[in-house]
Amino acid sequence: MDTERFQRAMALRDSRQVQGALRELCSLSEATADPEEKASLLLNESRCLIQLGNLEGARERFEEAELICPRTQAVLYIEFQRAMLQWHEDNPTEALKTLERLLKNYLDLLKTAEHKGLNEDVQINRGKLLVQVDQFGEARVVLEECLAFELSEEDHASVLFNLGLSYLKLGDVAKAKGRFLDSLTDAAREENIVGAHYYVGIINYREEAFAKALHEFEWCLARTEKGRLPERHLYKWLARCATQLGMTRDAERYLELSKTK
Numbered sequence: 001m002d003t004e005r006f007q008r009a010m011a012l013r014d015s016r017q018v019q020g021a022l023r024e025l026c027s028l029s030e031a032t033a034d035p036e037e038k039a040s041l042l043l044n045e046s047r048c049l050i051q052l053g054n055l056e057g058a059r060e061r062f063e064e065a066e067l068i069c070p071r072t073q074a075v076l077y078i079e080f081q082r083a084m085l086q087w088h089e090d091n092p093t094e095a096l097k098t099l100e101r102l103l104k105n106y107l108d109l110l111k112t113a114e115h116k117g118l119n120e121d122v123q124i125n126r127g128k129l130l131v132q133v134d135q136f137g138e139a140r141v142v143l144e145e146c147l148a149f150e151l152s153e154e155d156h157a158s159v160l161f162n163l164g165l166s167y168l169k170l171g172d173v174a175k176a177k178g179r180f181l182d183s184l185t186d187a188a189r190e191e192n193i194v195g196a197h198y199y200v201g202i203i204n205y206r207e208e209a210f211a212k213a214l215h216e217f218e219w220c221l222a223r224t225e226k227g228r229l230p231e232r233h234l235y236k237w238l239a240r241c242a243t244q245l246g247m248t249r250d251a252e253r254y255l256e257l258s259k260t261k
Contacts, residue, residue, distance in 0.1 A: 039069035153187030194227025
């Protein structure tokens, strides 16, 4: 494999130039006859296609890689990508099971220096999946451990956001607010940025900082599509804030809007 071109492809992907990374990876996979190298490249193509929202193409690349991959340590990466596909195909429970099985069967290998990056990816995504399936206590432990990793800026922001959600669900509001605020960086995903503002708004409301809460919910309202937030929820919170602030007409308007969205 042309190592320089592969590293360039990874740099493109990490800088969110996913189309460019995919083109480079496709060119490399077409040029190699080594089954293990080709499987590795196909898995990375699958990962790029997930980022681009092409799950059918991602699944095709994964199945091709699984078919040709020799039963070497490359199996670890096959199982990790299987979990990522299951997650993005709306099966987080199975994805979590796959990662747990990977840890159980290959823990010693994952702890070696060679697979350090994969081990960290497994734990980061396991933590996020635990949040998604409402196992917040275990998620908190895993994600706190992830903060000791040498994380990319995007992963660091994502871990902090999911920690904030874990703490909020576990009732530790002060820590939750701190984690949400710390997650608001330029590297954070737009969906998580909007989500962090939304949850900070809820915390502000509980702290009776109604004007601050109103500001957060108004900010989110202009970004519901990016944050994937149901507008009716925002309008209900806006109505509550407006009521507490004596903004009767606004409260009535928000309440009516909450019924139509």
